Amino acid sequence: MLVCTGAVAKSKKGDDNVEQEQLELIVRARYDSDALVILFEQYHGLVNKIIRRFYLAGMSREDWTAEAMQVMHQTCFKFDGTHGSQFGSYYRMILNKHYLSMMRDARAKKREGQMRTLPFGDAQDEMNLGKGINEMGYSFDEYVHSRILIPIFLKQLSAKELGAVRDWVAGTEEHGRSNARARERVRAKWAKFMADEG
Numbered sequence: 740m741l742v743c744t745g746a747v748a749k750s751k752k753g754d755d756n757v758e759q760e761q762l763e764l765i766v767r768a769r770y771d772s773d774a775l776v777i778l779f780e781q782y783h784g785l786v787n788k789i790i791r792r793f794y795l796a797g798m799s800r801e802d803w804t805a806e807a808m809q810v811m812h813q814t815c816f817k818f819d820g821t822h823g824s825q826f827g828s829y830y831r832m833i834l835n836k837h838y839l840s841m842m843r844d845a846r847a848k849k850r851e852g853q854m855r856t857l858p859f860g861d862a863q864d865e866m867n868l869g870k871g872i873n874e875m876g877y878s879f880d881e882y883v884h885s886r887i888l889i890p891i892f893l894k895q896l897s898a899k900e901l902g903a904v905r906d907w908v909a910g911t912e913e914h915g916r917s918n919a920r921a922r923e924r925v926r927a928k929w930a931k932f933m934a935d936e937g
Contacts (some may be wrong), residue, residue, distance in 0.1 A: 758820070765826055768815045785831055793838050795845050812839045839872075873889055892932050900925050 767774035779786075782892065786807040814833050818826055893901065903921035 746879065747870070759827060762820045763903070765815050765820065768812070775808070775812055775815070778815070779808055782811070782827060784826060789831065789834055789838065795841065806837065806841070807834055810834050811840060860924055888932070892929065895928065896925065897921075900928070 764774055764778050768778045786804065788804045792809070793803065797846065799881070809829060810833055814826075814830050817833070818824075818829055820826060837888055899921045903925055906918070907922065
């Protein structure tokens with residue numbers, strides 16, 4: 740029995756040395772890129788296992804690995820091993836959360852277009868500088884063509900006219916005479932621009 744207890748005690752002391760060395764490596768990895776690479780190599784299998792569960796279009800395996808390295812660096816600053824917690828478990832949790840956040844962000848960006856769109860009928864009043872497509876006699880194809888030409892058109896406007904367009908888009912139009920004249924000049928230039936393009 741005593742031998743068994745001694746073996747357990749000896750093994751525990753050896754584990755303490757490993758844990759102490761691991762903690763020192765984690766602390767060094769905060770400011771030493773070589774130590775970070777050594778630490779990352781120790782957890783490379785864990786990283787590969789986690790990476791297999793995620794996919795984003797445009798993200799290569801190297802991109803996922805680079806993200807994992809950045810997360811490890813951040814985790815080294817956050818980790819406090821004085822209370823017996825394990826770095827590997829903590830890193831796995833943080834890395835999973837980071838990858839899940841990346842997935843949520845990507846999905847949110849996909850839905851962004853859906854949230855910003857309006858049914859075509861509702862959008863008619865917002866097109867062609869305040870006049871509906873039907874009122875102007877534009878077809879849908881002409882509308883799409885005009886959307887492509889808008890950046891070209893905006894380069895031709897004066898600062899005052901650009902301000903009037905910006906106020907109109909933001910819904911903060913001022914009702915002074917100079918702004919009214921600027922809006923009318925923009926409408927006239929737009930009609931001429933579209934006639935020249937047609």
